[in-house]
Amino acid sequence: MSLRFLNTYSREVEDFIPLDPAGKAVKMYTCGPTVYNHAHIGNFRCYTFEDLLQRHLQARGYEVDRVMNLTDVDDKTIRGCRAEGIPLNQFTARYKQAFFDDAKTLRLLQAASYPAATEPENIARMIEMIARLLDLGIAYQAEDRSVYFRIARFADYGKLAHLNLEELRPSGRIRSDEYDKESIGDFALWKAWDEADGDVAWEAPWGRGRPGWHIECSAMATRLLGDEIDLHCGGVDNIFPHHEAEIAQSECCTGRKFVRYWLHNAHLLVEGQKMSKSLGNFFTLRDLLDKGYTGREIRYVLLTVHYRLPLNFTFAGLDSARSALGRIDEWIERLAEHAGAVAPEPTPLSEHREHFFAALDDDLNSAGAMGHFFDLVRESNRALDQNALTQAQSSQLVADWQRMNEVLALEPDSEVIPGDVLALVNAREAARRAKDWAKSDQLREEIAELGWAVKDTKEGPKLTRLQRHA
Numbered sequence: 001m002s003l004r005f006l007n008t009y010s011r012e013v014e015d016f017i018p019l020d021p022a023g024k025a026v027k028m029y030t031c032g033p034t035v036y037n038h039a040h041i042g043n044f045r046c047y048t049f050e051d052l053l054q055r056h057l058q059a060r061g062y063e064v065d066r067v068m069n070l071t072d073v074d075d076k077t078i079r080g081c082r083a084e085g086i087p088l089n090q091f092t093a094r095y096k097q098a099f100f101d102d103a104k105t106l107r108l109l110q111a112a113s114y115p116a117a118t119e120p121e122n123i124a125r126m127i128e129m130i131a132r133l134l135d136l137g138i139a140y141q142a143e144d145r146s147v148y149f150r151i152a153r154f155a156d157y158g159k160l161a162h163l164n165l166e167e168l169r170p171s172g173r174i175r176s177d178e179y180d181k182e183s184i185g186d187f188a189l190w191k192a193w194d195e196a197d198g199d200v201a202w203e204a205p206w207g208r209g210r211p212g213w214h215i216e217c218s219a220m221a222t223r224l225l226g227d228e229i230d231l232h233c234g235g236v237d238n239i240f241p242h243h244e245a246e247i248a249q250s251e252c253c254t255g256r257k258f259v260r261y262w263l264h265n266a267h268l269l270v271e272g273q274k275m276s277k278s279l280g281n282f283f284t285l286r287d288l289l290d291k292g293y294t295g296r297e298i299r300y301v302l303l304t305v306h307y308r309l310p311l312n313f314t315f316a317g318l319d320s321a322r323s324a325l326g327r328i329d330e331w332i333e334r335l336a337e338h339a340g341a342v343a344p345e346p347t348p349l350s351e352h353r354e355h356f357f358a359a360l361d362d363d364l365n366s367a368g369a370m371g372h373f374f375d376l377v378r379e380s381n382r383a384l385d386q387n388a389l390t391q392a393q394s395s396q397l398v399a400d401w402q403r404m405n406e407v408l409a410l411e412p413d414s415e416v417i418p419g420d421v422l423a424l425v426n427a428r429e430a431a432r433r434a435k436d437w438a439k440s441d442q443l444r445e446e447i448a449e450l451g452w453a454v455k456d457t458k459e460g461p462k463l464t465r466l467q468r469h470a
């Protein structure tokens, strides 16, 4: 059965058929961070969902060309750099790097490219698109010198968000700063320079200024992926006006359907409440790492709730993630030890792997997939208890895990073993060879004091980090 997704545009579950006639290549655009501070875990819920989508498409044999933009000019980035008295690019470089570091911590696959709005080729493309919209009479320059998109000229405006265009018409009460626009729903393509912008400005045929946020994505998506793309993702809060505006701008410029499938993830709550600084429940990834949680544990929490459902992020949930991951580690270690180096042979338990992938085919049902995965863990543990699994079957299940883990990316962190620990392990091995068990035990205790457990296996001593006690 093919992949199917709930398309925000149609509100229907649709079979996924990419544009590529060979059915292999997939063009995917994902709205990236505004680099004015550290991204919070609500942002990372979105990026983790997109990572899962990319990984599952790849597991199903698609070749994914994914672009994620970086918004490095807007009100917030300008305010930030001016407050610090440093150039815009110096200010945003810091948060671009922080974003890449965080993405690595959460094991997010790299996109094929990360275009930034201020790169000259992207600014040029934005100016080209705005010029075209002005030529077509779809855009207009208002008295404030800014350029706006005339939503009345795009009949499909509101279709993605399922909004009635009438609701966007002025109702008689318009804020004073909206007077320049013809209609309250018209959005800025180009913001004329004003003093608050400092030295952040580009020259366009219609005057100095900077691009609006929406045109940035239209320009970068079509420049790098072409006029038509397969998948466009983001959080539900991006649907309107951002994605709606992207459709209007792109389709008016190209005359083609911009996106085939729109996928949006639901909100993230923290301890049942909307995340906000004033409630003290606002967390960046770093805040959680500082509390002793790992990227792997946070990834587990973000991944295992279906992306269309609100995710209630709690510390109890992080603790459960830690114990679930502990179960997985014990299971895989036990299987691998049993399998040894024997070649795999089929086992009926592999059907759980098929169910796991089938659940992901069904609109990326990660919660369902994890249910099948834990069925496998439970049943294969029981089979091992009852000596009902051959070594070759265990070996097959290890291979099944590796395939599922290409999508999950939940393998244990590879740990760097400190030199002093390694020296004690070597001394202990020498003591064991000399059958000096008392010394071997004493060295085991010294190793434990440094926070490591040593286990003797057929392949030699294995080290694992002892659980930290908070």
Ligand SMILES: [Zn+2]
Pocket (backbone or CB within 6 Å): 030, 031, 032, 217, 242
């Ligand atoms: Zn965007």
